Structure formats: C-alpha cells, structure tokens
Amino acid sequence: MKTLFQTTRRQFGAAAVAAAMIASLGSTAALAEFAHPEGFNPDEWVMVASVINTTNPYMISNIEGAEAVSKALGIKLEIVNSNNSSQTSISNILAILASGKKPIMFVNTVASSDAPPIVDAVGRARGYVSIWWNKPDEFKPQNVGDHFVAFQKHPGVESGRCGAQALADALGGEGSVVMLPGVQDSTTSQTRVAGFRAEIAENYPGIKILEERPSNWDPQLGARNAQDLIVKYGDEIKGVWAADDGMQIGAMQAFENAGLLDKVKFSSDGLYPKTLEDIISGRGGNAIVGETFHRGYMASAIGLYTTYLAASGQITPSELPDEKRESLFKLSCVTPQNYEQYLQYDEPGAADAFVARLVEAGPWDTQPVPLVGAGPEVLPNM
Amino acid sequence: MQSILSRSIKGPIGLIVSILVLIVIFSILNPRFGSIENLQNVLYQASVPLIVVVGATLVIQMGSIDLSVEGVMGASGMAWILLSPNTRHALDLGPWAWVIAIGLGLGLGLLSGLVHAKLKVPSFVVTLGTWYVGLGIAILLYGNGMLPSLTSEALARWPSRLSLGLPNSFWLAAVVILGGILASNYTGFGRGVLAVGNNETIARGGGMAVDRIKIAAFTVAGCLSGLAGILATMQLGSGSPDIGFGQLFTVIPAAVIAGTALGGGEGGVLRSILGVFLLIILNNGLVLAGVDPDFQSGVFGAILIVAIVAVAWPTRGALKVAK
Numbered sequence: 001m002k003t004l005f006q007t008t009r010r011q012f013g014a015a016a017v018a019a020a021m022i023a024s025l026g027s028t029a030a031l032a033e034f035a036h037p038e039g040f041n042p043d044e045w046v047m048v049a050s051v052i053n054t055t056n057p058y059m060i061s062n063i064e065g066a067e068a069v070s071k072a073l074g075i076k077l078e079i080v081n082s083n084n085s086s087q088t089s090i091s092n093i094l095a096i097l098a099s100g101k102k103p104i105m106f107v108n109t110v111a112s113s114d115a116p117p118i119v120d121a122v123g124r125a126r127g128y129v130s131i132w133w134n135k136p137d138e139f140k141p142q143n144v145g146d147h148f149v150a151f152q153k154h155p156g157v158e159s160g161r162c163g164a165q166a167l168a169d170a171l172g173g174e175g176s177v178v179m180l181p182g183v184q185d186s187t188t189s190q191t192r193v194a195g196f197r198a199e200i201a202e203n204y205p206g207i208k209i210l211e212e213r214p215s216n217w218d219p220q221l222g223a224r225n226a227q228d229l230i231v232k233y234g235d236e237i238k239g240v241w242a243a244d245d246g247m248q249i250g251a252m253q254a255f256e257n258a259g260l261l262d263k264v265k266f267s268s269d270g271l272y273p274k275t276l277e278d279i280i281s282g283r284g285g286n287a288i289v290g291e292t293f294h295r296g297y298m299a300s301a302i303g304l305y306t307t308y309l310a311a312s313g314q315i316t317p318s319e320l321p322d323e324k325r326e327s328l329f330k331l332s333c334v335t336p337q338n339y340e341q342y343l344q345y346d347e348p349g350a351a352d353a354f355v356a357r358l359v360e361a362g363p364w365d366t367q368p369v370p371l372v373g374a375g376p377e378v379l380p381n382m
Numbered sequence: 383m384q385s386i387l388s389r390s391i392k393g394p395i396g397l398i399v400s401i402l403v404l405i406v407i408f409s410i411l412n413p414r415f416g417s418i419e420n421l422q423n424v425l426y427q428a429s430v431p432l433i434v435v436v437g438a439t440l441v442i443q444m445g446s447i448d449l450s451v452e453g454v455m456g457a458s459g460m461a462w463i464l465l466s467p468n469t470r471h472a473l474d475l476g477p478w479a480w481v482i483a484i485g486l487g488l489g490l491g492l493l494s495g496l497v498h499a500k501l502k503v504p505s506f507v508v509t510l511g512t513w514y515v516g517l518g519i520a521i522l523l524y525g526n527g528m529l530p531s532l533t534s535e536a537l538a539r540w541p542s543r544l545s546l547g548l549p550n551s552f553w554l555a556a557v558v559i560l561g562g563i564l565a566s567n568y569t570g571f572g573r574g575v576l577a578v579g580n581n582e583t584i585a586r587g588g589g590m591a592v593d594r595i596k597i598a599a600f601t602v603a604g605c606l607s608g609l610a611g612i613l614a615t616m617q618l619g620s621g622s623p624d625i626g627f628g629q630l631f632t633v634i635p636a637a638v639i640a641g642t643a644l645g646g647g648e649g650g651v652l653r654s655i656l657g658v659f660l661l662i663i664l665n666n667g668l669v670l671a672g673v674d675p676d677f678q679s680g681v682f683g684a685i686l687i688v689a690i691v692a693v694a695w696p697t698r699g700a701l702k703v704a705k
C-alpha cells in the first residue's frame with residue numbers, strides 16, 4: 001500500500017518540475033560548440049539523467065551535474081524523476097527510449113534490481129548507460145556488453161570508517177555511541193554501517209555501540225528515533241553516527257531539544273550545505289566532528305561523460321580494465337579542521353568548472369574524486 | 383461533559399485495555415518507559431498526528447476519506463518556513479506566516495470539499511488529486527535551493543519547551559482536540575457530520591444542508607493538516623516537501639482501529655485519539671524495549687493485530703458484516 005502511494009504521490013509536482021526543467025533547458029541552454037569526434041552527430045543522441053526524486057539535495061545536485069555536462073557537450077538533456085519508485089523509473093525511461101533518439105544515460109537507481117531491465121532496454125534502443133550506487137553484485141558490465149558502460153560509486157565502507165574515526169577520536173577513544181542507518185536493505189546503508197562497525201571493532205576497543213535504529217534516510221524518523229534513544233540511554237550517549245546528513249539533521253534537533261547537543265558528538269556522510277553551515281558556526285559546541293565529501297553533480301557528470309566517451313567511440317568498454325567498468329571513486333574524510341578546502345566545490349559555477357576539468361582529464365582522473373579502485377565493494381570481515 | 387466521556391469511552395473499552403496492557407508490558411521491559419521524560423517524549427511525538435486525526439475523523443465519520451494530508455502538510459509547512467526567519471532569506475511575516483500557511487491548507491481543503499460535494503466526485507479521488515496539488519506546491523516552493531532551516535531559536539525550540547510539565551506542541555494538539563470534541567458534540571455541524579455518515583439520503587430529505595456540511599468538514603481537515611505541517615516543520619527545525627511523510631498511514635489506521643468505521647456514522651474524535659496513542663506508544667515501546675530492528679516491523683504488526691482483536695472483541699456479537 002505504501003509503495004503504491006509512493007509511486008503516485010509526487011506525480012503532479014514532479015511532472016511540473018520536470019516540465020519546467022526541460023522547458024528551461026530547451027530555451028536557455030544555447031548549446032555550446034564542442035569538438036565531437038568525426039562521425040558523431042549530437043542530434044541523433046539525447047542525454048538522460050534518471051534520479052530517485054527531485055527534493056533530496058543530493059538528487060538536485062545530480063541534476064545540476066547532468067545539466068553542466070549537457071551544456072558543455074551540446075547534447076540535449078532529459079531528466080527522469082523516479083518519484084522514489086522503481087516502476088516509475090523504468091516506465092519513464094522506456095518512454096524516453098521510445099522517442100527514437102539514442103540515449104546517453106546516467107541512472108541513479110532506486111533499487112539494485114532496477115539495473116538489469118534498464119540496461120537491457122537501453123541496449124535495445126542502441127544507447128549507452130552508466131549506473132550509479134545500486135546494482136546486483138553479480139550483474140557486471142563486463143559480462144553484459146558495451147552498452148552497459150560502467151557501474152560507479154563511492155565506497156560505502158570508507159564512508160563508515162571515516163565517520164567512525166572522527167567520532168571515536170573526538171571522544172578520546174572512550175564512550176558509548178548510537179547508529180542511525182538508512183533504509184535497512186539498501187546496499188549504500190549496509191556498506192556504510194559495515195565500515196563503521198569494522199573501524200570501531202578493529203581500532204577503538206573503548207567505544208561501545210549501544211544500538212542501531214534504521215531511520216530510512218528520513219530526517220523526521222531520525223529525530224523520533226533519536227528521541228526514543230535519549231529516553232532509553234539518557235546522557236550515556238556520547239556520540240551519534242548517521243548514514244547520511246538528512247538523518248543527522250533530525251537527530252541533532254532531537255538532542256538540541258533535550259538540551260544535550262553540546263554533550264554529544266556527531267558524524268555522518270554527505271556534507272550537506274546545512275551541515276557545512278553547522279560546522280562553520282560551531283553549533284552545539286562543535287558537535288559535528290566528521291563528514292565525508294562527495295557531490296551529486298560529480299557523480300552524474302562522471303557517469304554521463306564516461307557514457308558519452310563510449311557512445312562517441314572514444315573508448316571501447318570491453319577493452320577497459322575491470323576498475324574502469326566497475327569503479328570506486330574517491331571519498332574524502334572531512335573534519336572541522338579541513339572543511340575549508342571543500343568550500344570551492346559549492347560555489348556558484350562549481351559544476352561547470354568540474355565538467356571542464358572532467359573533459360580535460362577524463363572521467364577517472366578528476367579531483368577531488370579520482371578513481372581509487374575496482375568494485376564490487378568487499379564488506380570487512382566482522 | 384460527563385455524558386460525552388462515558389458515551390465515547392464505553393465503545394473503545396478494548397482499546398483502553400490494550401493501551402494499558404502495552405504500557406504495563408513495556409514498563410516491565412524497560413522501567414524508563416514509564417518515566418516522566420518518556421511521557422513528554424510520547425506526547426511530543428503524538429502531537430502532529432493528533433492534530434491531523436481530528437480533521438480526518440470528521441471526514442471519515444461522514445463516510446468520506448481525506449488522503450490529501452501529506453501533500454497539504456508539505457505545502458503549508460514549506461509556505462510557513464519560507465515566510466518565517468530562515469536560512470534562505472530574511473523575510474519574516476510573523477503571525478501572517480501562520481495565517482497564510484493555514485490559509486493554504488484551508489484552500490486545499492475547500493477545493494476538495496467543493497469538488498466532492500458539488501461535482502459529486504468520490505472523496506478518495508478528489509483528495510488524491512489535492513494530495514498531488516499540495517505536494518506540487520511544496521516542491522515548487524522548495525525549488526532547487528538549499529534546505530531552509532529556522533534561524534529563530536525561539537520558534538525552533540517552542541514545540542519542545544514545557545508548559546505545566548508538558549511540551550507546547552502537545553498543548554497545541556490539546557486545544558485542537560478540545561475544539562474537535564466540542565464541535566462534534568455540541569454543534570449542528572457535528573451532528574450533521576454523523577447524520578450524513580449514517581444515511582445521506584435521509585439527512586438530505588430532512589432538509590439538512592448536506593453539501594455545506596461536507597465542504598465545511600473538508601475545509602476544517604485542510605486547516606488542521608496545514609497546522610500540523612507547520613508544527614512538524616517547527617519540530618524538525620527545517621522545511622521539506624516530505625514533512626508529512628508517513629502521517630496518512632498513522633492517522634487513518636488510528637481512526638479506524640479506534641472504531642471510526644470507514645463507512646461513516648460511527649466513532650468520534652476522542653476514540654481516534656486513543657488510536658493515535660496506541661500506535662505511537664507501540665513504536666516508542668519497541669525501541670525502548672530494544673527489539674532488534676530486523677524484527678521491529680514484524681513485531682509491530684503482530685502486536686497491532688492482537689490489539690485490534692481486543693478492540694473488536696466487545697462488539698463481535700453485534701450483527702455486523704466484516705468486509
């Protein structure tokens with residue numbers, strides 16, 4: 001029942017937003033001159049960026065990156081809003097594929113199981129696709145074909161380890177912490193949780209994990225669970241780790257309401273603008289001690305540009321080494337001491353600047369997110 | 383007042399017993415469950431669904447349904463935060479932010495009521511439409527900018543501040559509940575709502591202004607969803623189009639569990655409130671009891687079924703057909 005409503009609940013607004021975006025792209029993007037290789041006619045192609053929704057700051061950033069690539073390469077862009085639903089995602093993608101143009105596609109999948117049908121449909125439309133974040137481990141680009149150019153992500157284990165180190169160090173290696181994972185069966189959440197637990201188990205014997213309460217990437221559920229945990233453990237809780245900044249925003253509000261914010265340390269993933277603001281202002285006696293840095297626009301730009309290289313014949317996916325087919329891109333650990341070096345990536349025009357460097361250096365060598373290894377991610381032995 | 387209480391309470395005796403049993407069990411599993419701190423916590427968490435359930439009950443009593451709750455909450459919550467001191471800009475309309483945001487909820491409720499009553503479109507479909515309209519407004523207000531957060535400490539802390547030992551957000555809900563109880567028991571509107579739910583044809587034949595009652599009920603529900611959207615936004619300290627996420631599936635089950643039949647003509651505000659508390663206490667208790675997250679959903683559902691059986695037990699002999 002819930003999924004049914006999730007499927008439909010956004011359609012009105014989402015359609016309006018998507019229409020506005022497409023309209024604005026059509027009218028304002030004076031498609032730049034870009035030197036495509038001979039034989040590649042940009043008018044035969046359409047760029048497609050499929051995102052999970054259009055309200056999450058990360059997804060909005062995904063769209064920003066896709067717009068920047070579209071502008072730089074002079075290829076028209078279509079945004080697919082999945083409304084948090086796999087079915088909507090797949091049916092909207094099929095609708096675009098039916099339009100006749102060959103797709104150069106980036107997909108931020110709603111669920112792992114969406115990847116095979118999407119890749120299959122893109123193949124039949126003689127297009128190319130790169131997928132970010134979620135796919136079944138055994139569904140490998142190398143085994144599927146050149147139309148499935150790459151699967152790309154930032155390592156979740158690394159994210160969890162960053163958060164654990166920052167939190168445990170801030171507590172001097174002693175104290176009890178609680179964890180707020182995201183949607184329980186999401187690979188992204190599971191890898192981050194595994195990284196956090198492994199780092200604590202291996203290096204911080206004085207840190208005790210009291211409990212984990214999955215909060216579905218939902219700030220309000222993060223706040224409610226944090227409230228319940230405060231009642232349960234009181235000031236025994238010295239640290240809180242959340243699998244993303246949205247839930248951390250909710251949890252911090254709960255601790256602030258309980259008058260405990262300055263007695264607890266927080267770490268999480270994503271370095272949302274709101275989080276950055278809290279780090280800069282030192283909210284709650286410098287309550288946020290650790291974050292990770294990556295940006296949605298970087299993910300979509302890397303995905304689309306890699307796919308474009310394959311579509312335009314500049315790379316042949318089957319000749320690439322494994323790490324360029326199933327790739328892990330760098331994730332930086334951010335602390336209140338080094339956050340300043342990341343401010344440049346949020347300035348106006350940062351997405352365009354990133355794309356310019358991406359075109360220059362190629363999809364695997366652009367700072368601050370170069371390729372660092374091959375997937376699939378191996379969970380640490382616990 | 384005495385008669386209202388006895389009339390309303392007599393029905394859901396099973397519900398009250400279920401809640402008491404849960405309280406006893408959870409208190410044994412974790413003594414902190416029964417603490418004052420947790421009472422404040424439960425009241426704080428319950429306040430948003432309590433406000434929504436008052437409007438939802440009126441609508442369900444008429445035999446209609448209001449699915450627009452989450453969309454209206456999103457629209458009003460976003461409108462309110464953008465007109466109150468926030469991180470996006472310095473605009474602060476003070477009390478007018480409330481008026482405009484609740485007015486937006488009122489408008490959406492009125493739209494549902496008018497289309498339903500005048501154009502005879504089933505409320506299920508109309509309110510599904512206003513849900514999207516509300517969400518669409520919320521998404522447009524959210525735009526592509528950064529997350530708007532409250533910059534006024536006083537506003538952000540107001541819902542959790544205590545007055546007479548209980549959180550302000552609960553007092554706000556209590557005022558709404560009191561209004562709801564008085565309206566449904568002491569006004570022609572309240573009696574009209576039940577009459578429409580019992581038998582619309584007879585009510586119409588008796589000269590009752592059925593359309594006006596329907597429109598009024600949806601409008602009240604829209605206002606209350608709007609108010610709930612504002613309160614939820616204050617509680618989170620930040621605005622989001624998704625602020626109402628999950629409320630519909632707290633509020634409608636809460637009303638129905640408590641005996642407000644979806645067919646209309648039965649139940650009441652006071653009962654629905656007990657239904658909300660059952661769901662909130664169950665969730666809170668499972669966390670405090672330390673039920674493994676892998677099992678929480680399953681255990682929640684299983685206990686809920688047992689509780690519902692207990693609620694329905696006293697009336698199982700009545701000649702009702704379960705559908």
